[in-house]
Amino acid sequence: MNEFIVTVNNKKKLVKILEENKVDIDGKVIQTSLQKISNNLISFLFGNKVYEIAINKNENEKTRFLIDGWYIDSVARTKIEETAFELQRNIEKQKHHSEIKAPMPGLILKIKKKVGEKVEIGEPVLILEAMKMENEIHSPATGIVKTINFKEGDSVEKNSIIMVIE
Amino acid sequence: MIKRILIANRGEIAHRIIKACRELNITSIAIYSEADKNALHVRRADEAYLIGNSPANESYLNKEKIIELAKKVNADAIHPGYGFLSENSEFIEMVENSGINFIGPSSKSVKLMGGKTDARDLMMKNNVPIVPGTTEPIYTIEEGKKIAKEIGYPIMLKAVAGGGGKGMRKIYNDDEFETAFQLASSESKKAFGNSSVYIEKYIENPKHIEVQILADKHGNYIHLFERECSVQRRHQKVIEEAPSISIDESIRERITQTSIQAAKACNYFNAGTIEFLLDKNKNFYFLEMNTRLQVEHPVTEMITGFDIVKEQIKIAEGNKLSIKQDDLKINGHAIECRVYAEDIDNNFSPSIGKITLHRLTSGPGIRIDRGIDISSDVPIYYDPMLAKVIAWGRTREESIERMKRALSEYQICGVTTNMPVFKWILNQDEFLDGSFDINFLEQKLMPLIPNKWRENLPEELENVITVVTALLKNEKKYFNSSSNSKEVKNKWRDLLYE
Numbered sequence: 001m002n003e004f005i006v007t008v009n010n011k012k013k014l015v016k017i018l019e020e021n022k023v024d025i026d027g028k029v030i031q032t033s034l035q036k037i038s039n040n041l042i043s044f045l046f047g048n049k050v051y052e053i054a055i056n057k058n059e060n061e062k063t064r065f066l067i068d069g070w071y072i073d074s075v076a077r078t079k080i081e082e083t084a085f086e087l088q089r090n091i092e093k094q095k096h097h098s099e100i101k102a103p104m105p106g107l108i109l110k111i112k113k114k115v116g117e118k119v120e121i122g123e124p125v126l127i128l129e130a131m132k133m134e135n136e137i138h139s140p141a142t143g144i145v146k147t148i149n150f151k152e153g154d155s156v157e158k159n160s161i162i163m164v165i166e
Numbered sequence: 167m168i169k170r171i172l173i174a175n176r177g178e179i180a181h182r183i184i185k186a187c188r189e190l191n192i193t194s195i196a197i198y199s200e201a202d203k204n205a206l207h208v209r210r211a212d213e214a215y216l217i218g219n220s221p222a223n224e225s226y227l228n229k230e231k232i233i234e235l236a237k238k239v240n241a242d243a244i245h246p247g248y249g250f251l252s253e254n255s256e257f258i259e260m261v262e263n264s265g266i267n268f269i270g271p272s273s274k275s276v277k278l279m280g281g282k283t284d285a286r287d288l289m290m291k292n293n294v295p296i297v298p299g300t301t302e303p304i305y306t307i308e309e310g311k312k313i314a315k316e317i318g319y320p321i322m323l324k325a326v327a328g329g330g331g332k333g334m335r336k337i338y339n340d341d342e343f344e345t346a347f348q349l350a351s352s353e354s355k356k357a358f359g360n361s362s363v364y365i366e367k368y369i370e371n372p373k374h375i376e377v378q379i380l381a382d383k384h385g386n387y388i389h390l391f392e393r394e395c396s397v398q399r400r401h402q403k404v405i406e407e408a409p410s411i412s413i414d415e416s417i418r419e420r421i422t423q424t425s426i427q428a429a430k431a432c433n434y435f436n437a438g439t440i441e442f443l444l445d446k447n448k449n450f451y452f453l454e455m456n457t458r459l460q461v462e463h464p465v466t467e468m469i470t471g472f473d474i475v476k477e478q479i480k481i482a483e484g485n486k487l488s489i490k491q492d493d494l495k496i497n498g499h500a501i502e503c504r505v506y507a508e509d510i511d512n513n514f515s516p517s518i519g520k521i522t523l524h525r526l527t528s529g530p531g532i533r534i535d536r537g538i539d540i541s542s543d544v545p546i547y548y549d550p551m552l553a554k555v556i557a558w559g560r561t562r563e564e565s566i567e568r569m570k571r572a573l574s575e576y577q578i579c580g581v582t583t584n585m586p587v588f589k590w591i592l593n594q595d596e597f598l599d600g601s602f603d604i605n606f607l608e609q610k611l612m613p614l615i616p617n618k619w620r621e622n623l624p625e626e627l628e629n630v631i632t633v634v635t636a637l638l639k640n641e642k643k644y645f646n647s648s649s650n651s652k653e654v655k656n657k658w659r660d661l662l663y664e
Contacts, residue, residue: 002643004636008628009617015636023633034637040523040579046630054523056579063638069574070586070623072631076639103515105546108451130546136516142603 005082008074015076098141099164100163102156106130111152111163119165126162141165168192168243168267168483172236173211175247176226177537178553179459180207183245186475187212195241197232199225201545206537215239220547226250226640229257233264243267243482249549252458253329255280269482271457275432279455282326283324283364285432289452292431294424297443297451299366307347311340313365320368323350326476327358329454334401336368371603372443373412374398377425380474381435382481390424390466390474397591399514399607404584405591408469408646411562412444413598422448428455436481437463437474459506461554464535466498468558471622499562501569504537507550507581511616514584516550519543523579527572531558531565535578544581546650552583566592587611590619 002017016024021033033045041054054066065072077085110127113119124136125145146166150156171187172195173180180196185384187194198212201220208214215235225231227250236244244261246252246269258273270276279285287301303326304310314321314337325333335350337343347363353610355361372376378390394404394410413421425440432455439460442450463474472489480488507517524540536553538544543551555572559565573588581661592609596602611619 002640004639006632006635008632008635009623011628013629013632015228015633017636023636025629030633032633032637034634038523041525041577042634044630044634046633051627051630053631054525054577054579056523056582057519063635064582065634066577066579067627067631069576069589070620070627071582072623072628074631074635076635078643103509103512104518112228130516135513138513 002078004019004076004078006074006076008072060081098139098143098165099161100125100137100140100165102128102158102160103135103137104128104161105157106132106135106155108154108156108162109134109150111148111150113148113163115145115148117145119145128156137162139165168479170195170239171243171245171269172232172239172241173207173245173247174226174232175245175250175252176202176205176207176545176548177551178535179247179461179537181210181537182535183247183475184210186473186479187408189473190476190479192479195239196237197235198224199547199560201543201547204542206542207541208364209539211581213239220545222250222547226548229254229260232257233260233266236261236266237264241266243269243479245269245478246458248458248461253280253456259457267482270459271434271436271438272325275434276457278334278432279457280327280329282324282329282454283362284450285455286364288431289428292427294428294431294452295450297366297369297453298325302362302405303362303364307344310347310365311343313488314340314343317365317367322366322368323347323363324366325350325354325358325360326362327360328354332401332534369443369445369451371605373410373439373443373603374403374453375410375413375444376439376441376456376460377419377422378385378460378463378474379425379429379434379438379440380477380481380487381429381438383484384486384488386487387429387434388494389425389490390470390472390494391496391595392418392421393462393465395462396604397597397607398600398604399611403462403504404607405503405588406465407499407562407565408465409496409499413448417448419448424450428452437478461551462502464533464556465500465502468533468556469496469498470494471497473528498558498560499565500556500558501562501565502554502556503569503573503585504551505553505555505576505578506584507544507552508584509582510584510587510619513615516546517544517582518546519581521578522579523577525577527555527575529568529572529575531568532556532572533558538578552578552581566598577653590614 004015005092006015013026023032030047035043037043040055044051056066058063062075106128109129112124119139122144123139125139126137128135143165146164148163170193173183194211194212196207197217198208199220240495251257255273255277261268283302286296289296320338323335333354335346337346350363351361373396375392377392381387392410393406393408395406397405428440437459439456441453443453444450508514509517521538521542533556538552557569559563559568573585
């Protein structure tokens with residue numbers, strides 16, 4: 001029997017995979033049957049209802065599903081992986097480090113803060129131009145701007161670290 | 167007779183024009199950039215030619231290359247779609263001079279209505295009510311402050327060469343004026359090549375109502391009723407519908423007649439749209455004229471049963487309008503939702519990638535105008551609109567129910583889309599009872615981003631996904647550990663996802 005801790009919309013649930021076609025989710029046992037229709041499409045029997053689920057994107061360990069017009073992001077980890085993840089998260093918190101990464105490739109139009117300046121969580125800190133639109137990037141944390149790795153006019157790739165906040 | 171049309175555009179509108187060509191037995195010629203090699207419009211057209219590198223100004227905006235290609239492949243006509251060069255009077259003039267038929271108005275009309283202050287001035291002289299403000303650019307801060315005082319704050323500072331919701335700034339009082347004026351002028355210069363600005367009174371919580379007109383080259387004008395486009399985000403339309411539930415028959419009569427007056431005033435021919443703001447007292451004011459086919463034309467086609475794009479081609483050929491005003495009636499109600507490659511909870515940031523799954527929706531009253539297909543790319547160089555879902559019903563309620571159904575059936579994977587947000591919008595009282603105005607989304611939806619807007623996600627669905635995720639992970643683990651074994655009996659072994 002395999003056990004996984006699944007995180008969906010910030011809720012964690014324990015799923016135990018019992019014999020074939022049976023799972024235990026947070027104590028409830030349900031009959032299931034999973035059929036692959038194509039690479040991205042699944043037909044899934046859950047209890048007595050059949051759902052059609054599409055796999056929208058896979059990024060790192062996270063999967064974005066499309067079900068009945070809703071996007072739902074989820075991650076499944078073994079108990080060991082989950083413990084490691086929590087540990088890593090706490091270390092990050094200890095470091096008091098927050099990185100502002102580019103959410104998509106683009107051009108840095110404007111940097112609103114300077115090194116050493118105070119910044120609040122949610123405050124707009126830079127403007128990235130992509131797909132003909134201006135996108136405002138907000139600070140994920142409250143603190144002081146430690147480093148700025150690019151300047152106005154630079155092109156960045158997705159996930160480039162633009163700014164670090166401490 | 168037009169036999170070969172070069173479509174100077176891409177995406178869903180290029181696909182739409184190809185359909186009209188097909189129905190008229192006209193050869194459709196597509197152009198594409200490097201990034202659009204696998205695009206749907208390229209596959210669907212009768213002929214397709216690479217026009218240049220991915221950036222728009224090296225491809226879809228390159229006037230010279232497009233006309234050169236049109237001549238080379240013996241195109242009789244060019245359809246510009248919307249956006250790109252469709253309202254570029256310089257391009258239109260170049261087409262006119264090259265002897266190729268331009269499917270749209272004359273460059274003169276476009277130039278006249280493209281300069282916003284000239285357009286306002288012309289409208290005023292032709293008894294078309296305009297938003298109170300200046301009909302000339304303002305050149306000094308003193309002049310501006312004086313006019314602002316006369317009109318009364320708050321005011322809107324707008325770019326003369328702007329349009330489509332860009333280059334605007336709201337000013338509340340004298341203190342803000344100087345900075346706003348300087349910023350607006352420099353932004354305008356950067357975006358439109360012209361720093362001139364003018365002033366309009368700020369209308370509180372208006373609705374956006376527009377009228378579709380068609381005119382031939384023989385002086386005949388008709389209107390195809392109105393559309394309401396008040397559901398907007400940052401001045402970009404998100405949902406459009408026809409007819410508008412905000413106006414009654416008498417306003418409809420006046421606003422459509424006024425639109426025809428406006429079109430006549432600039433000697434217009436072909437398809438065009440006059441945009442108005444409707445204030446709380448049901449007064450309407452001319453905002454601007456869009457001298458091209460519009461994104462939201464399908465809702466008008468659905469309620470009238472009339473094909474606007476085919477008519478555009480016939481008008482360009484020199485034919486008289488194929489229909490009379492009396493032949494046109496409003497039948498039922500249509501709504502259009504624009505599907506964008508945007509991640510709502512990530513501040514609506516654009517999502518790029520390759521489409522890995524594309525399952526259209528259908529059924530009674532549903533129409534999809536789309537530019538994507540399986541394996542097509544959503545590149546970073548252009549507008550992120552992927553498709554338009556249009557729902558028609560005998561009543562507005564029916565069209566809304568159909569739209570909800572269609573959106574839950576339409577599956578697009580590979581990029582994140584804004585489709586889930588319509589679940590929220592289509593359930594709001596303001597949308598259902600018609601009290602929404604152009605500030606509705608900014609005021610009611612934006613505070614709920616991220617995540618709070620989808621709080622009514624059914625728990626059952628969360629549980630389903632929770633279990634599926636565990637099962638897929640389990641299979642991956644199982645497969646990885648037994649990858650050396652040649653005998654894997656478990657039927658789930660095929661469930662590896664890329």
